[in-house]
Amino acid sequence: MDLRAFIRDVPDFPKPGVLFKDIMPLLGDPAAFGFAVAELAGHYPAGGIDVIAAAEARGFLFAAPMALALKKPLVPLRKPGKLPGETHSFKYDLEYGSAELHVHADAIRPGARVLVVDDVLATGGTMAAACKLIELAGGSVVGCAFLIELAFLNGRAPLVGYDIFSLLTY
Ligand code: 5GP
Numbered sequence: 001m002d003l004r005a006f007i008r009d010v011p012d013f014p015k016p017g018v019l020f021k022d023i024m025p026l027l028g029d030p031a032a033f034g035f036a037v038a039e040l041a042g043h044y045p046a047g048g049i050d051v052i053a054a055a056e057a058r059g060f061l062f063a064a065p066m067a068l069a070l071k072k073p074l075v076p077l078r079k080p081g082k083l084p085g086e087t088h089s090f091k092y093d094l095e096y097g098s099a100e101l102h103v104h105a106d107a108i109r110p111g112a113r114v115l116v117v118d119d120v121l122a123t124g125g126t127m128a129a130a131c132k133l134i135e136l137a138g139g140s141v142v143g144c145a146f147l148i149e150l151a152f153l154n155g156r157a158p159l160v161g162y163d164i165f166s167l168l169t170y
Pocket of ligand 1 (some may be wrong): 019020022023026027057058059118119120121122155
């Protein structure tokens, strides 16, 4: 199935000069969405993964069905103030300002092998922060999976050393 037919280019979003890849047409087509999730999950032998994690918010859309397909626990990485329990956190810089991700302190067992999922790999900042947080929480990142990689933004640079898989590359 040609998944590219379900990714919409939106010029000048969220700001002038940015060509945004909109995944909503894919989410709106159960056959295409199901195919994408099966292809992503199928890349990973279930025996090599203990936990599937994803950063808020669009990563959840792919991590949740992948966790069900691979029968693994799902661990959401969330923005500050969202998780009710004790958390580990990691603060990182954005183009303007900074952001912070949290994970429940009891969500990752020491040495747990974690697959981290997101919809889009752009500059790599979000995934690098997610991986740092997993490691801070005691886990070991065994892979980073994306629906889309925007290769021209060189998002692999901050992720050197991690195993990266993307379904679609632009
Ligand atoms: P990065 O931290 O790699 O620069 O940006 C990745 C994050 O921004 C992802 O969590 C993703 O949801 C969002 N993102 C960046 N560019 C795009 C895009 O073109 N389309 C979509 N859907 N999300 C994007």
